[in-house]
Amino acid sequence: MFKVNLKSGQSFQSDSAINLVEAGKQQGIIIPHSCMSGRCNSCKIRVLKGTSTRTSSELNLSKEEIKNGYILACCRTATSDLDLECEDLSEFKLEEPKILPVKFIEVIKNTEDISTFLIQHSPLSNFQFLPGQYINLSYRGVTRSYSIANYNPETKIIELIIKNYSKGEMSQLLFKHDLEGKLATLNGPLGTSFLRNPNRNKKLILIATGTGIAPIKAIVQERNVVKEMGFEEITVFWGMRKIQDLFWKPKGQTIKFKTILSREYRKEYVQNSKEFLSLDLNNTSIYACGSSEMISSLSNVLKNRSFDMANLITDEFIKS
Template sequence: MSHQVTVQPSGHQYAAEAEETLLAAAIRQSVGLPYGCQDGACGSCKCKLLQGEIELGVHQLKALSEAERAQGFILACRAKALTDVVIESHEVVGAGEFAVKKMPARVSSIEHLAPDVVRVMLQLPAADPLRYRAGQYIQFLLRDGARRSYSMASAPSESPQVELHLRHMPGGKFTDHVFTAMKEKEIQRIEGPFGSFFLRDDPENKPLIFLASGTGFAPIKAILEQMRTNADPREVTLYWGGRKQQDLYLHDWAVQQCAAMPHLRFIPVLSEPDADWSGRTGFVHRAVMDDVPDLSGHAVYACGAPVMVEAAQRDFTQQCKLPEDAFFADAFTTEADKAGAKA
């Protein structure tokens, strides 16, 4: 039994099976709805139900509050259609461009970039390459049915290798394995590409702020590589935040990019620096607000810890005049985030 989903204002229509969410059906049929975690935690897939009935699954209240629900908003990643429905969602051009595929991936190398961060290179099937946009992510399909998401840290290329940056979360199901048992040549199953966090074309070439915390740098690195390849003329200021210097695990890479990309500036920010740190300090999103109190002419791409992404979205739009539709983000939500306040 399937129901028809109509997306406004585009008028696109697609079918959703009774057991799949509106988002899963859209991804399957390459309809470009915006989304991030696919798990009811980030709020990126929030849209308005204009007609019809849905069943809404468990989600975080910070992703969709009770007040928003009362106003007719839903989360596409948690909603199953009970009737034909009409939703209002601003589709993302290019989000459904590359088909989502499952494939085996061989771990070709594991390299420590910091005590709690590794660079994992995955070898993917050369005959059926993974096509993606810089900024998107893949999911590891674990044996017990769980999934874990990681952003590609390398721009798409002819190479069948992709680069990932993984931070160890002690007690975490997947990263405990990565940091204690994963070996080179190990075979994993992955699926992708997912997500709508990638650089939008902009005829106005508005200056860009890239904001990363910790391994939120991974998709930003891929986007920078892509901009360099494309000789993208936009001005970029990259703010990368961590607690200690070791959290900025590719600091020197970022400095080198500035030499190769004349439009790029790099501002590292530490919240708990050692005495010998002479750079910026404090919360990374506050550094942006200090430098650019009026963000009305900018576009912001933020990635990393959910708390940083939420603070940046709130403060930039409420205090720095950033238009709501000029903020793009991927929040790295984890099981711990999902265990928080639920509806």
């Protein structure tokens, strides 16, 4: 057994049988994570002291990150005592993921290729989540991840906002058939892409492309929680293609809402748009959700502006 120390002062025991994320979790210590398969980089942490061994491929770590001591905690086990630099999410009450049967209740078409899917679990089961978390939905042998856009604990209905990919396996199953009353299975809630404000910033910018608006919808519905975190000014940026794609807007006047369209006259991408680039990012937390391309481009924009990356939370829709 080795001792793993986090900068927060917390520590846990680890051996060669189990990866660092799981080892921490079993002892009540939460290291940020999502895919648990070396693809999303949510669990990227820096080793300050000690050694670890790779148990599966760290697919998206750059050579520079490896040189600078970064590892993916879901792909590593300890081979000595370790000192790690990483966010410690242990103060958050994460619900244990459950596997629940669900029924498709309704499908609502939002745009040409995006629909809202309402699924319902049994009234006898309990489901809780932190806005920003996702579920794995399994239907007819295919499993895909979807962010929770809303959950009603009274009706037990979960809302998902899903894009139809023309050659997508799950897309074929969800968009080509009448789903009402059909049964599926969910596994969740999963991941740690929920909103937090460890540096007590005053401004919050939520950025989405496409269906990346789903967890942001869940977050802004919890406006009191967002305020309790210390945020006083909230701005949502949503990148879509065309005006007719804009099927949602936040309710009320207290949230600034900016839409950036990539296929209308200005042809802008949200992270490179004039409106975003002109913002003063001091005292600001950013939550970004959507395609890997947007997240990677946004990260570069922010690094070039010397933004403190500890104030960036990402929820990346990596391809299956």
